[in-house]
Amino acid sequence: MKFWIKAFALFVSLSTIAPSSLAESEGKDYEAVKQNIENILRFEVLAIGDAPVPGLVQVSTNRGFFYTSVDGKFLISGKIFNVEEGMRDETEKSLAKLRLDGITDFNQSVIEFKAPDEKFVVNVFTDISCGYCRKLHREIEEYNANGITVRYLAFPRGGLSSKSYKDMVSVWCAKDQHDAMTTAKSGGSVAESSCANSVAQQYAFGQQVGVTGTPNIILPDGSMVPGYQPAHALLNTLKNI
Incomplete structure (x- = not known):
């Protein structure tokens, strides 16, 4: 068997779809699958x-x-590994591409701490109330000194009705975003502000591509490092991808 489905988590039985409603071109018209997921699971x-x-x-x-x-009858949550390719994680490979494609939508709305001598760029999903996010930010100069540019994306862990979400909107809408980010992650208060922003969209995107906590580091190849890494460890990781 060429592939192994690991970490089988959930089967959800959907309504039966007649074969005639599926693809006529080798099963590649997935409109019926799409309709079931959207109409039944919402x-x-x-x-x-x-x-x-x-x-x-x-x-x-x-x-x-x-x-x-x-046929759209069963939904599977889990990972697919390619046994013949050294247990390559095929699910992660697909997610990496989705992350890289999706991040481009936020190129103009990340809060970037740029390295003077940039060698690598990482995107970090962050929450200003997260302890390890604060630890990472306290060391931002060290990351930059190692040639690592850090671009922050918002991921308020409590959701869109949380205080963290409102505070992160204020950071993203601040006149000086860098100062507001540093103040917030130092435990200080940021003046309440509102503007057109993509904090909610960034949070939704994170959920779509497998982010469940913060900090969460997206590497240049689209792979993901969950949790805090000190600058020297992250630099080693970046050199080896």
């Missing part, structure tokens, strides 16, 4: 296409990344 389907395993479809939604049977 997930928003963002992308849908072939999975690396014959008989499965991979689906990116606003609630995460899933696989379905080609």
Whole structure:
């Protein structure tokens, strides 16, 4: 068996779909699958296409990344590993591409702490109330000194009704975002402010690509490092990707 499905987490039985409603071109029209997921589960389907395993479809939604049977009857949450390629994580490979594609939408709205002699750029999902996010930020000069540019994306862990969300909007809307970020992560208060911002969209994007906590570091190849890493450790990681 070429592929192994590991970490099988959930089967959700959906309504039966007649074969005639599926693809006429080798099963590659997934409209029926999309309709089932959106109409029954109320997930928003963002992308849908072939999975690396014959008989499965991979689906990116606003609630995460899933696989379905080609008839849309079953939803699978888990990972697919390629045994013949050294247990390559095929799910992570797909998610890495989604992360890199999606991050470009926020190029103008990240809060960037740029290295003077830039060698690497990482995107970090952060929450101003998170202890390890604060620890990472206290060492931002060390990251920069090692040639690592840090670009912050917002991920208020308590959701869009939390105080953290409101405070992060104020940071993103501050006249001096860098100063506001540093003040907030030092435990200080930031003047309440509002503006057109993408904090909610950044949070939603994080959920879509597997972010569940903070800090969460997206590397230049799209892979993800959950949790804090000191500058020297992150530099070693970056040199070896």
